[in-house]
Amino acid sequence: MKFFVDTAKLEEIKKAEAYGILDGVTTNPSLMAKVGIKGRPNILKHYKAICDIVGDNVSAEVISTDYKGIMKEAHELAEIDTKIVVKVPMIPEGVKAIKTLSDEGIRTNCTLVFSAGQALLAAKAGASYVSPFIGRIDDISSDGMKLIRELVVIFENYDFETEILAASIRHPMHIVDCALVGADVVTCPLSVIEQAFNHPLTDIGLRNFLADHEAGQK
Numbered sequence: 001m002k003f004f005v006d007t008a009k010l011e012e013i014k015k016a017e018a019y020g021i022l023d024g025v026t027t028n029p030s031l032m033a034k035v036g037i038k039g040r041p042n043i044l045k046h047y048k049a050i051c052d053i054v055g056d057n058v059s060a061e062v063i064s065t066d067y068k069g070i071m072k073e074a075h076e077l078a079e080i081d082t083k084i085v086v087k088v089p090m091i092p093e094g095v096k097a098i099k100t101l102s103d104e105g106i107r108t109n110c111t112l113v114f115s116a117g118q119a120l121l122a123a124k125a126g127a128s129y130v131s132p133f134i135g136r137i138d139d140i141s142s143d144g145m146k147l148i149r150e151l152v153v154i155f156e157n158y159d160f161e162t163e164i165l166a167a168s169i170r171h172p173m174h175i176v177d178c179a180l181v182g183a184d185v186v187t188c189p190l191s192v193i194e195q196a197f198n199h200p201l202t203d204i205g206l207r208n209f210l211a212d213h214e215a216g217q218k
């Protein structure tokens with residue numbers, strides 16, 4: 001399973017990369033806004049800075065919602081670096097653009113996916129990744145993991161090459177459950193990746209090992 005970090009903050013991306021477990025980065029307009037970068041040229045420069053930190057798979061999202069606008073932005077983003085994956089919203093104009101971009105050999109990540117039907121359409125259009133938002137489904141008292149399980153079965157049934165990129169991850173059990181059912185990728189806030197390191201028995205065990213070592217040296 002691939003691990004992506006879901007942030008536009010360079011320090012967080014560097015930290016996740018330094019752990020040696022990172023396969024990519026996802027951003028979205030809200031995450032970019034949090035970093036406070038203004039103006040198109042600076043936004044594009046920021047994506048380049050992210051690409052310079054990680055080995056591959058940097059999702060950069062379009063803002064346009066019409067086919068022509070999405071295509072223009074997608075080409076601009078894809079030109080930044082070969083590591084860019086163009087993130088396109090799950091809307092009819094977006095699916096049309098995903099089809100064209102896929103025919104052109106530009107990788108895409110179809111975002112804001114909340115149902116199996118939407119994911120199926122994105123996969124049919126040739127999306128490289130689909131991003132089901134499992135935390136946001138859980139937030140409305142529904143079952144985000146059920147969607148991941150459905151997509152694993154559907155994509156296997158038809159040998160779709162589209163990868164399931166579980167997004168909107170809220171806690172380490174989302175990561176574990178995604179791994180159990182066979183999601184291809186999880187994209188997590190750095191805080192959730194760091195929570196996954198923790199176990200009280202590891203802390204107690206390490207403390208005892210070190211204390212025993214010290215005592216043994218006296």
Ligand code: G3P
Pocket residue numbers: 006026027028133135136167168169187
């Ligand atoms: O990048 C998309 C996604 O992971 C959003 O997460 O926490 O805003 O629902 P969240």
